[in-house]
Amino acid sequence: MTLRQQNGQFNTLLNNEWVESGSGETIKIYSPDDHALTGEVPALSQEEVDTAIRSTAAVQENWEASEGHERSQLLHRWADELEKMTAEIGLMIHKEVGKTLSSAEGEVKRTAELIRHTAEEGLRTHGSFIQGDAFPGASKSTKAMVQKVPHGVVLAVSPFNYPVNLAASKIAPALITGNTVVFKPATQGAVSGLLMVEALVKAGLPEGVLNVVTGRGSVIGDFAVTHPKVDMITFTGGTDTGKHIAGKASMIPVVLELGGKDPAIVLEDADLDKAAKEIVSGAFSYSGQRCTAIKRVMVMDNVADELLQKVQELVKGLKVGKSSEDASVTPMIDQKSAEYVLSLIDDARNKGAVIVEEGLQEKNLLGPTLLDHVTEDMEVAWEEQFGPVLPFMRIANELEAVDLEKRNAYGLQASIFTKNLENAFAIADKLNVGTVQVNGKTSRGPDHFPFLGVKNSGQGVQGIGRSIDSMLRDKVLVLNL
Numbered sequence: 001m002t003l004r005q006q007n008g009q010f011n012t013l014l015n016n017e018w019v020e021s022g023s024g025e026t027i028k029i030y031s032p033d034d035h036a037l038t039g040e041v042p043a044l045s046q047e048e049v050d051t052a053i054r055s056t057a058a059v060q061e062n063w064e065a066s067e068g069h070e071r072s073q074l075l076h077r078w079a080d081e082l083e084k085m086t087a088e089i090g091l092m093i094h095k096e097v098g099k100t101l102s103s104a105e106g107e108v109k110r111t112a113e114l115i116r117h118t119a120e121e122g123l124r125t126h127g128s129f130i131q132g133d134a135f136p137g138a139s140k141s142t143k144a145m146v147q148k149v150p151h152g153v154v155l156a157v158s159p160f161n162y163p164v165n166l167a168a169s170k171i172a173p174a175l176i177t178g179n180t181v182v183f184k185p186a187t188q189g190a191v192s193g194l195l196m197v198e199a200l201v202k203a204g205l206p207e208g209v210l211n212v213v214t215g216r217g218s219v220i221g222d223f224a225v226t227h228p229k230v231d232m233i234t235f236t237g238g239t240d241t242g243k244h245i246a247g248k249a250s251m252i253p254v255v256l257e258l259g260g261k262d263p264a265i266v267l268e269d270a271d272l273d274k275a276a277k278e279i280v281s282g283a284f285s286y287s288g289q290r291c292t293a294i295k296r297v298m299v300m301d302n303v304a305d306e307l308l309q310k311v312q313e314l315v316k317g318l319k320v321g322k323s324s325e326d327a328s329v330t331p332m333i334d335q336k337s338a339e340y341v342l343s344l345i346d347d348a349r350n351k352g353a354v355i356v357e358e359g360l361q362e363k364n365l366l367g368p369t370l371l372d373h374v375t376e377d378m379e380v381a382w383e384e385q386f387g388p389v390l391p392f393m394r395i396a397n398e399l400e401a402v403d404l405e406k407r408n409a410y411g412l413q414a415s416i417f418t419k420n421l422e423n424a425f426a427i428a429d430k431l432n433v434g435t436v437q438v439n440g441k442t443s444r445g446p447d448h449f450p451f452l453g454v455k456n457s458g459q460g461v462q463g464i465g466r467s468i469d470s471m472l473r474d475k476v477l478v479l480n481l
């Protein structure tokens, strides 16, 4: 069988064979843009997930024994094949998760670059050599060779918002380091994930080194996470799901990249034009459905009106519509997510927030909404909206911003806008987040920078080099001469 069936259904990958589920059950995926049927993927049973995981584990030893430079070449070929499929995969991302075509194709190209960089960086991983004499009682005749070895079977679970990039950013570091992979794509985005895997098969993936398990996370997720043959989990998605997984997993490494509530802190000496531009792009790209989206603005009261006016002008210029119309703000992934955003707006309105700009509300298509005078009693001040609404909280001084941020349950990133770099560094030191951006929006890239969240935003570190590190453990061989 092939990946694509004639009736428009897609198969999943088991030992380099494209297969359907034994029951014939599928999950239908509808476009958030126009609700048209985009594809159907197999709904695997737990028994089928068990087979996939055990088949992956069965080839671990061989894959681990393969040469690093061969694994690197496989990744280079994967990047090439992926690039050749840019138009097809881009179109599928566009349909499945409602990104514009250019942004969807951009995701594919970014992914090819990420894989190539991983293929290179992976060649440079090495262990270390330690002599015993630094510790009393031991001597130079005791020597440790600290090798870096893979964990084994890595379960890679990705979210809907970057169905290709956030999958490959787990799969590529796992493969280059000699781990095998069980890939569980987000259901909304699963076809894009399967197409990305097709590129890997074309590149020469050895049988069983990566298997794909499609199906609802609520049905097969716990089974996969607790499977005794899974040796490591790498997950991106919602904080609730991530915490649930961390609670379920047994004594294996778990890397989590979760939600965020990234603030943009705007001080009175900031370049307000630049800040406004970065804030609008940071908050409303892909309709705010990014973990690194700017999700609240803390602005000094004496420049708040001016900043808001500039932000509002830019927001009025954003085209709101379908992703097929190449709009800037496009329909949210589903109706439930849109309703959640509307509930946050209502809560803020009822508690006295000023609606500076109210976006269109048409089913799951929400235009950008700007809320001013947002106060601490409003849910939108703290909850992750994951949608196109941006709260402005006015502050009297920068200590208030630090205080608000200290009470943030999330800790992904923060932006500080100011011309005073010394001040920016001083504030940055006080923020308990993974990354502080000075005079720029919060964002993950470039992809070789470390990327991490603290508190409810995650555990462990990603970004190409660190993701590779996360896929390896020490194994010590001691020579007693």
Ligand SMILES: NC(=O)C1=CN([C@@H]2O[C@H](COP(=O)(O)OP(=O)(O)OC[C@H]3O[C@@H](n4cnc5c(N)ncnc54)[C@H](OP(=O)(O)O)[C@@H]3O)[C@@H](O)[C@H]2O)C=CC1
Residues within 6 Å of the ligand: 157, 158, 159, 160, 161, 184, 185, 186, 187, 188, 215, 216, 217, 218, 220, 221, 222, 225, 236, 237, 238, 239, 241, 242, 244, 245, 257, 258, 259, 260, 290, 291, 337, 384, 386
């Ligand atoms: N930090 C980030 O990068 C992101 C954060 N989010 C946050 O998550 C929310 C929902 O987005 P979504 O993508 O649906 O995130 P989810 O956390 O719901 O899903 C992420 C992935 O986990 C899978 N999953 C669900 N339950 C389990 C389980 N018990 N065990 C293992 N895997 C499971 C999902 O599968 P399935 O799709 O089949 O349910 C999907 O592949 C957003 O509103 C936002 O708050 C979302 C995307 C990215």
Ligand SMILES: O=C(O)[C@H](O)COP(=O)(O)O
Residues within 6 Å of the ligand: 161, 162, 166, 236, 289, 290, 291, 292, 442, 443, 444, 445
């Ligand atoms: O999960 C997310 O939303 C992404 O990691 C954010 O990536 P970006 O900053 O490149 O959009």
